[in-house]
Amino acid sequence: MAGIPIRFGIIGCADIARKVSRAIQLAPNATVSAVASRSFDKAANFAKANGFPPDTKIYGSYESLLDDPDIDAVYLPLPTSLHLKWAVLTAQKKKHLLTEKPVALSVAEFDQILKACEENGVQIMDGTMWVHNPRTHKMKQFLNDKEQFGQLRTVNTLLGSAHFKRCEEEFGKQLLHIFADPDFLKNDIRVKPDLDALGALGDAGWYGIRSILWAADYELPKTVTAFRNPVLNDAGVLLECGASLLWADGKIATFHCSFLSNLTMNLTAIGTLGTLHLTDFIIPYQEHEASYTTSAKPGFNELVTGWVQLPSEHTVTVDLPQEACMVREFASLVANVKKNGAQPDKKWPTISRKTQLVLDAVKASMEKDFQPVEIVG
Amino acid sequence: MAGIPIRFGIIGCADIARKVSRAIQLAPNATVSAVASRSFDKAANFAKANGFPPDTKIYGSYESLLDDPDIDAVYLPLPTSLHLKWAVLTAQKKKHLLTEKPVALSVAEFDQILKACEENGVQIMDGTMWVHNPRTHKMKQFLNDKEQFGQLRTVNTLLGSAHFKRCEEEFGKQLLHIFADPDFLKNDIRVKPDLDALGALGDAGWYGIRSILWAADYELPKTVTAFRNPVLNDAGVLLECGASLLWADGKIATFHCSFLSNLTMNLTAIGTLGTLHLTDFIIPYQEHEASYTTSAKPGFNELVTGWVQLPSEHTVTVDLPQEACMVREFASLVANVKKNGAQPDKKWPTISRKTQLVLDAVKASMEKDFQPVEIVG
Structure with a gap:
């Protein structure tokens, strides 16, 4: 598993993303590769303010980040009402998904997200740190x-x-x-x-x-x-x-x-x-x-x-x-899918769904x- | 208030009475004067086991303790179902009443006890120590x-x-x-x-x-x-x-x-x-x-x-x-009635009733x- 870290793209510059992007940098098996906002400048400022690596890619739209083939996983700190759209799109773009909680507004929405992740073979985990x-x-x-x-x-x-x-x-x-x-x-x-x-x-x-x-x-x-x-x-x-x-x-x-x-x-x-x-x-x-x-x-x-x-x-x-432990666990599951061809883990989405x-x-x-x-x- | 302590009679030798009788002895304004059980021997043994003063009166029935003119107040640790009968009788015998909780099985019973206390001008307090x-x-x-x-x-x-x-x-x-x-x-x-x-x-x-x-x-x-x-x-x-x-x-x-x-x-x-x-x-x-x-x-x-x-x-x-603080507070209210002719305090029974x-x-x-x-x- 050691070796190339899982490359994260961050969609949205919410306050919580400051904490989690630091956690991605602290986790031994993960790295921040890109950040997207609806405004290029906002994303660029966020990257600078949070000390992202100099080669971090800056995107002025979420879609463009999702189209980047060099991103393995997305961290999604958007407001809950936006999860369904962006989580499903993330999965369809074959990116693994670490999403803020609540995952969705309802189980019905949750199940749509889960289905998209399962159909596209990507890992999903919610951002419950403790x-x-x-x-x-x-x-x-x-x-x-x-x-x-x-x-x-x-x-x-x-x-x-x-x-x-x-x-x-x-x-x-x-x-x-x-x-x-x-x-x-x-x-x-x-x-x-x-x-x-x-x-x-x-x-x-x-x-x-x-x-x-x-x-x-x-x-x-x-x-x-x-x-x-x-x-x-x-x-x-x-x-x-x-x-x-x-x-x-x-x-x-x-x-x-x-x-x-x-x-x-x-x-x-x-x-x-x-x-x-x-x-x-x-x-x-x-x-x-x-x-x-x-x-x-x-x-x-x-x-x-x-x-x-x-x-x-x-x-x-x-x-x-604890938030870096969370990222490490998620990145480890992603690596297992990406490098070993394993099926995505079911434990975490099962807990999220409950x-x-x-x-x-x-x-x-x-x-x-x-x-x-x-x-x- | 200093001077002659309030003289307690204890009706029943429940486990909790060991703690409260010690509290009566610790309180500066109270003393154990008598203990009653349905069995004289049980009361005598209880007095001995708990180090009551040598002149503590021993009674083989609750009624005889209640008839003792040298008792100011009764501590009632009997099971709740027996409270109504013995609390009312205590009040009728003009003894002030410190009763274990719950005071009664219902508010209806509680109000009968309270009425008896009010009619007889005696203080009532429940045994909530904390x-x-x-x-x-x-x-x-x-x-x-x-x-x-x-x-x-x-x-x-x-x-x-x-x-x-x-x-x-x-x-x-x-x-x-x-x-x-x-x-x-x-x-x-x-x-x-x-x-x-x-x-x-x-x-x-x-x-x-x-x-x-x-x-x-x-x-x-x-x-x-x-x-x-x-x-x-x-x-x-x-x-x-x-x-x-x-x-x-x-x-x-x-x-x-x-x-x-x-x-x-x-x-x-x-x-x-x-x-x-x-x-x-x-x-x-x-x-x-x-x-x-x-x-x-x-x-x-x-x-x-x-x-x-x-x-x-x-x-x-x-x-x-804390149980001695409780006894001290109760004895102080009793002393105020007994020595100063004050009305019984209403704060504690109001709280008990709520x-x-x-x-x-x-x-x-x-x-x-x-x-x-x-x-x-």
């Missing part, structure tokens, strides 16, 4: 430990304010600052129905749902019931919502996501014997190490005035940032007066 | 800080396994050990319908509901909707359940409580600007200090690969264990196919 963090693998080992964790019973995620805003006045260019900002709610693309119509559900909610599925070994719930508190803006975009998910064996999970509340990324999974807990699961507090807490078979002292077996904190060293299925069910439950919606895998 | 911990007051200051926390948007509590079992074989008498034990589910009084018919809802659920009300400044929600996952044992007692609570201003809270999952006591309150979080809110990990985490206006670094403004942990020194109202609504929602139930204060 699952690729080495911390995530360590946490999963704990959840799989029947002696320490037992059987999974409950998962809960609380997600506040995935929206963010530069506060250049306040902090300078070093920081992004996050808070419930009335301007954001009107102007950010994530709350415009023609761009990211799923709002908080597609943004933070995607992570909440994915984390629940992750904890449940990607077993789909039987039913999904939306909470009765969705908050929508004037354009009908979700700013806040949540749901409960039930499995046939009695497991329950709940998530709540909001653009209206403080940045919060809590994940708790409770088993019969143990509890996993962390408060930064989507983006770790720090890039190069990440922590989580486990509690296994705790109890109380004699008079029940304190605990025995206190929870313990575990810290995992992260040599490669996430999208649950997301659809949350919306369907809202439309059906918050009644439970059965999930049909 | 609200009296100095940590709780500090946390409330954070929630009240409009600059750091903003407006409350979401509260979530996750409560695992309030049941516990001595594991003498495994740990000796030093420890209580907690896990999902089939024997417990059949034999513990908290899961017997004739004793503690509310099961996990009355036990852990009471704390979850109280913590939500506490965070919401005891404003009642508009509606309560039970989750569709209640687990009941063969006798119809709740082993696991949860609900969402909605307020008119869009706030949402969720709680989940279970006898089937690992000991977990998570409380998270999310405001527009800040987040409060702790994982031991009912019983702090340690008796003499207690911690919690606050996060205020956090954000991301330039590339959104890490956070700025990390959450900070705060530790509060607890000079008097907790019971929500608890009733959770049950009602379950009975109405998990539809929302309006709360009428």
Whole structure:
């Protein structure tokens, strides 16, 4: 596999593309080869501002990038409403696809994208980064430990304010600052129905749902019931919502996501014997190490005035940032197709599709007066 | 107020009475004066085992303790089903009442107890300890800080396994050990319908509901909707359940409580600007200090690969264990009635009643196919 890296073309100069293009440069098996915007100058400025290699090709249209035979894979950070068109075209041009999440506005759209990828033999993966963090693998080992964790019973995620805003006045260019900002709610693309119509559900909610599925070994719930508190803006975009998910064996999970509340990324999974807990699961507090807490078979002292077996904190060293781990994994699958003639991997698109299925069910439950919606895998 | 302490009589020798009788002895304004069991020997042994003062009176019936003119207040740790009878009798005998939670099986029962207390001019308080911990007051200051926390948007509590079992074989008498034990589910009084018919809802659920009300400044929600996952044992007692609570201003809270999952006591309150979080809110990990985490206006670094403004942990020194703080508060209110002729305080019974109202609504929602139930204060 070592040798020539997978050559990425980036379609669109979204903020998130700054982070992912850096990740492509950090991943040992990938390189940024081209960037496209609808404006040549915008693409050129983006390449310069983000320190792309001098030989990076600059395109003033997405189509021209897709026609470049020297591009192996496309990273697609466009707003969700544009995914269907550009993802399908990417596949038809035989480019492998790393796409931002949510992959699509619905499972129906998702399936069109998937079909195009399958017909053209290209790999698809969504841009959920945290699952690729080495911390995530360590946490999963704990959840799989029947002696320490037992059987999974409950998962809960609380997600506040995935929206963010530069506060250049306040902090300078070093920081992004996050808070419930009335301007954001009107102007950010994530709350415009023609761009990211799923709002908080597609943004933070995607992570909440994915984390629940992750904890449940990607077993789909039987039913999904939306909470009765969705908050929508004037354009009908979700700013806040949540749901409960039930499995046939009695497991329950709940998530709540909001653009209206403080940045919060809590994940708790409770088993019969143990509890996993962390408060930064989507983006770790720090890039190069990440922590989580486990509690296994705790109890109380004699008079029940304190605990025995206190929870313990575990810290995992992260040599490669989680987004670069994601790119490395994707590029490795692409290389396997490209160099070894392997079939594209099915694990990641299967997980993406399940996430999208649950997301659809949350919306369907809202439309059906918050009644439970059965999930049909 | 200093001077003669409030004289407590303890009715029933439940496990929890060991902790609370120690608290009565620790509180500067209270003393254990008598203990009653249906068996004289059991009461005598309990007094001895728990180091009660040598002049503690021992009674072989609850009635005889209630007839003792030298008792000011009764601590009632009997199973919930017995509260109505003994709480009303306590009030009629002009004894002030510190009762274990849940106060009653329903608001209807609660109101009978409250009426008896009011008619007889005695103080009533329920035995929820954590609200009296100095940590709780500090946390409330954070929630009240409009600059750091903003407006409350979401509260979530996750409560695992309030049941516990001595594991003498495994740990000796030093420890209580907690896990999902089939024997417990059949034999513990908290899961017997004739004793503690509310099961996990009355036990852990009471704390979850109280913590939500506490965070919401005891404003009642508009509606309560039970989750569709209640687990009941063969006798119809709740082993696991949860609900969402909605307020008119869009706030949402969720709680989940279970006898089937690992000991977990998570409380998270999310405001527009800040987040409060702790994982031991009912019983702090340690008796003499207690911690919690606050996060205020956090954000991301330039590339959104890490956070700025990390959450900070705060530790509060607890000079008097929280259960002794509770006794001190109760005894102080009793002293105010007894020595100053004041009216009994209404704050605590009002809070207890609201907790019971929500608890009733959770049950009602379950009975109405998990539809929302309006709360009428």
